Amino acid sequence: MKQRQSFRAIIYHILEVSPPDHKVSRFIRRTTLWLVGLNTLALLLSFVDVSKASLGYIQSTLSFYQLNPAPLLTALSWLQANLIYSFWGVETISTAWFTVGFALRLWSAPEHRRVDGRNRLFFLLLLLIDFIVILPFFVALLTPSRELTLQVLRLGWAIRHLKLIRYLRQRPAMPDARDALLNEAEAQLVQVRQQVVKVREADLARVNQHIETVRQQCVELSMQPGIFQRHESGPLAPPLHARGAEQLRALFDSLETDLTDETKIHEYVSLIDTVYHESASVFDPAPRRVAVDVTLTAKGLVGQKHVPLRRIGRNHFGSMAWQRGGGFGKSQRMYVPDIQRDMTRARTDLRRALELGNTPAGKVSLSRTIHELRDFDVPVRLAWDGLMWQLEEAHHRRLQLVGSDIDRYGSLWFYLASFWRWLGRRLGATRRLLEFFNQLIAAFHRLRYNLVAVVSRVLRPWLLWLGFIKPPTFELLRAFDEARLDSVRQREMPESYLKLFEFAPLSDKDMFLALDEEFEQINYAIRRWQEKRQSSFLIYGHRGFGKTTLMNMARQQLFTNDRVTHESVSQKIITPLALRGYLTTLLELDNIHNFEDLADSLLASPPRVVLLEDCNNLFFRNIDGLEAIRYLFWLIARTNHHILWGIGLNKSGYDFLDQALPLHELFYIQVCLRPRSGEELRRLIMMRHNQSGVSLYYEHNKENEKALRRQSKILRQRRFGRVNQQEALELTFFDALATTCAGNISTAFYYWLRAIEVQSSDRYAICPFEALNLSLIRDFTPTQAFLLVALLQHDYLNPSEMATILDMDEIETRLELEILQNHNILEADFENETFVVNPVVQKDVCDMLESRNLL
Incomplete structure (x- = not known):
């Protein structure tokens, strides 16, 4: 049997628990809110100025506009005479209502511990507010003047707005009950989105089919031998086959037409319009009012409230009927502008690829342009994905707002939120104006992007040349792939010609171009040695500068009558013991137990010349790594008046040893192989090339035009006559070659062979080369x-x-x-x-x- 409640519990239940579906509680809430609103009106009217000056100003203003001021002045005069009585009437009614409510709340307060034990401090704060709001009436009765009374009443009317705190409390719906109300609408929204998904998949399939068909046709066309036309050198020779180029351009145009079909785009825009209209009407079948379970107290007391579900749902979803996805309105063309922009870029890439002609770069560029057609479905995919995300996000966000309004319904927050949405709709013109400005800013950004793209295409070659920007990484890695000495053997040149430019050290004196300055230094060291004076020489230079070749030629031409021991140190020898054993074997000595014995044996033996190359193998750059080469230099210093020592080091090893050892004092002659000039490289290469009997023709292009004019001017000043263009091109080529290879002979051979284009068996064309971008x-x-x-x-x-x-x-x-x-x-x-x-x-x-x- 249900237990009967006491009268105090009933009063507490009506006033404090205040169930949303209880008629008496609803009447008390509404009456309290009306009285607070009446106090707000009284507070505003109390500041109205109805003095004689203000009445005169109003009368003169109305008379100026030829209006009858009598009714308004009569009303204001009555208000001036009776306003204080109206204020006292409002104050009396409000104080009586709030006093009765405070007394009943205070009498039923003991029930709070039993019904809602938590939030005790908040409950006491509300009681304190109920007591404060009735005090101004009794204080005003004791004031001595009318002005002071009005000030106290104003304070009371302002304080009574704190009564609204009680009605800010939300009565959240039970999660299961709230979700049950929204499940049907959510299922309908899922079906709406499924329509878009089906159309999206069909459109993507259509786009991919067109792209793949055109791409296959372009691939087949690019494999035909007529797409590029191999041409002889000459400024007027056509770089490509016009018919093949026109076919490729026609395929690109047909692809753009298929992807931007206006009929299909119109169908998709109509579908989007329908989807947003269906989303806006998703709550039309919902009941007008539904009962939902709510939590009334902290101890889990459950009640019910009736929620206008249809009205709440329409408030949030109704606006989707005219929004239609924002960027996908009728004035938009979906992904058409993106497709057109990508097609413009693809046509530009195609034009550049065809201009390169039948070259490896042209073939790679054309293949890359054709394969990039696969990426043309990206704008389509992004457009549909953006629409799906926007639609799904709008559905979830609005469903969350509907759930929040269900929780807030019955509290003051619900009405404030409704008023804010109403105000936002009234200010829709301002919002649309802001959207217009945002679209205008986006258009300026697109214009800036396109302008930067055009300017970058024009300035990019210059910026690359100046080093302000870096080329793509794949281009740099491709340059590394070509940076091999043996890569020139893949250029289909005769093997006999390649043998003339072997990268190995030279041993044939007929192929050697005498280095007069270096030979003179070595010859001076020989004369000092022959005069029994201390003498030794050291040759150093970077790899590829000709150290071994110089040693070989010096041995053949300068030491014809001397006993010479010439050896290259091919293994690492970094200990004195290993060095002593190596020199003992090399110099064919016996009974050597230390370096003193080695020096004495050399001094006792006939004079000889000892040439040691690759002496970088005699030291390590670490602790105790210089011991072996120190002993070698000691042996050289001890025997250099009897034995002529010649040492070979590379440039970096020499620089390192020069900081640790006194090389300038140990070696009387130091031969530095300097970088070869353009003229020296020309004589060196031409001496080898002339043995082939092949004629050369130097070509020129825009890249070396400026250098050619400069070289022609120099030749004209020297000879005072007509300049042979081929001679000027030859000198220009070798000057550029010396700069690129830094005077390195091996690298010069490499770039020379790369610049050759075999036109016939007896004629080679020398093309202007471009240094590898490393x-x-x-x-x-x-x-x-x-x-x-x-x-x-x-x-x-x-x-x-x-x-x-x-x-x-x-x-x-x-x-x-x-x-x-x-x-x-x-x-x-x-x-x-x-x-x-x-x-x-x-x-x-x-x-x-x-x-x-x-x-």
């Missing part, structure tokens, strides 16, 4: 930089030796060396498992290391 070297890591320093100083090193020099883990060292070797920065000797810096990239590597102060 700027990616500047981005090498510090570890890679230290590896390159060690290799430049020691020449050939294996991974274990490198790990010892740099104090690194051997596996990590092997990994870094393999990476550099894969990029052709290093050359590998797989038989000895050693690595050395590639001469083609040596100049760029040295520049990078010098910029980091590592060399």
Whole structure:
């Protein structure tokens, strides 16, 4: 049997629990809110000025506009005479209502502990507010003047707005009950979105089919032999086959027409319009009012409230009927502008690829342009995905707002939110104006983007040349692939011609171009030695500068009557014991127990010449790594008046040893192989080329036009007559060659063979070459930089030796060396498992290391 409640509990239930569906509680809430509103009106009227001055101003204003001021003045005069009585009437009624309510709340307060034990401080705060709001009436009765009374009443009317705090409390619906109201609408919204998904998949399938069909036709057309026309050198020769180019352009045009079909776009826009209208009417079948369970107290007391579900749903979803997805309105063309922009870019790439003609770069560019057609479905996919995301986000956001309004219904927050939405709709013109400005700003951004794209296409070659921007990484890696000395053997040149430009050291004196200055220095060292004076010489220079060739030619031409021991140190010898054994075997000596015995044996033996190359193998750049070469230099200093020593070092190894040892005092003659000039490289290369009997024709283009004019001017000043253009082109070519290869003979041979285009068996064309873009070297890591320093100083090193020099883990060292070797920065000797810096990239590597102060 249900337990009967006491009268105090009933009063507490009506006043404090205040169920939303209880008629008495609803009447008390509405009456209280009306009285607060009446107090607000009284507060505003209390500040109205109805003095004689204000009445005169109003009368003169109405008379100026030829209006009858009598009714308004009569009303204001009555208000001036009776306003204070109206104020007292409002105050009396309000105080009586609030006093009765405070008394009943205070009498039923003990029930709070039983019904709602939590929020005790908040309950006491509400009681305190109920007591404060009735005090101004009794204080006003005791005031001595009318003005002071009005001030007290104003204070009371303002304080009574705190009564609204009680009605800000929300009565949230039970989650299961609220979700049950929204499940049907959510299911309908899912069906609406499924319509868009089906159309999206059909459109993507249509677009992909058109793209794949056109791409296959372009691939087949590009494989035809007539798409490019191989042409002879000449400014008027056509670079490509016009018919094939027109067919490719026609395929691109047909693809754009298919992807931007106006009929299909109109169907999709109509579908979007229908989808948004269906979303706006999703709550039309909902009941006008529904009962929903709510939590009344903290202890779980459950009640019910009737919610106008249809009205709430329409308030939030009705606006979707005219919004229609924002950017997908009737004035929009969906993804058509993006497709047209991509097609314009693709046509530009196609034009550039065809202009390159039948060259590797032209073929690669054309293939890349055709395969990029696969990406044309990206704007379509992004447009549909954006629509789906926008539609789904709008559905979820509005459903959440409907759920929030269901929770807030019955509280003051609900009415404030409804008023704010009403005000927002009335200010819709302002919002649309802001949207217009946002679209205008977006248009300016697109214009700026397109302008920057056009300017960048024009300025990009100059910015690349000046170094302000970097080329794409794949282009730099492609340059590394070509930076191999043996890559020139793939250029279909006769083998007999390639043998004339072997990269190995030269031993045939008929192919040697005398280096007068270097030979004179070595000859001076020989004369001093023949005069029994201290003499020795040291030859140093970068790899590829001709150190071994100079040693070979000096041995054949300058030491014809002397006993010569010429050897290259091919293994690492870094201990004095190993060096002593190596020299003993090399010089064919016996009974050698220390370096003193070795020096005495050499002094006792007949005079001889000892030439040692690759002496970089006699030291390590670490602790105790210089002991072997120190003993060698001691032996040279001890015997250099009887034995003529010739030592060969590379440039980086020499610079390192010069800082640790007094090389300038140990060696009387030091021969530095300087970079060869353009004229020296021309004589060196022409001497070899002339043995082939093939005629040369130097071509020119816009890239070397300026240098050609400068060289022609110089020749004209020298000869005072007509200039042979081929001679000027030849000098221009070799000047550029000397600059590119930094005077390195091996690298000069490499670029010379790359510049040759075989036109016939007896005629070669020399095309203006472009240096490999190896700027990616500047981005090498510090570890890679230290590896390159060690290799430049020691020449050939294996991974274990490198790990010892740099104090690194051997596996990590092997990994870094393999990476550099894969990029052709290093050359590998797989038989000895050693690595050395590639001469083609040596100049760029040295520049990078010098910029980091590592060399």
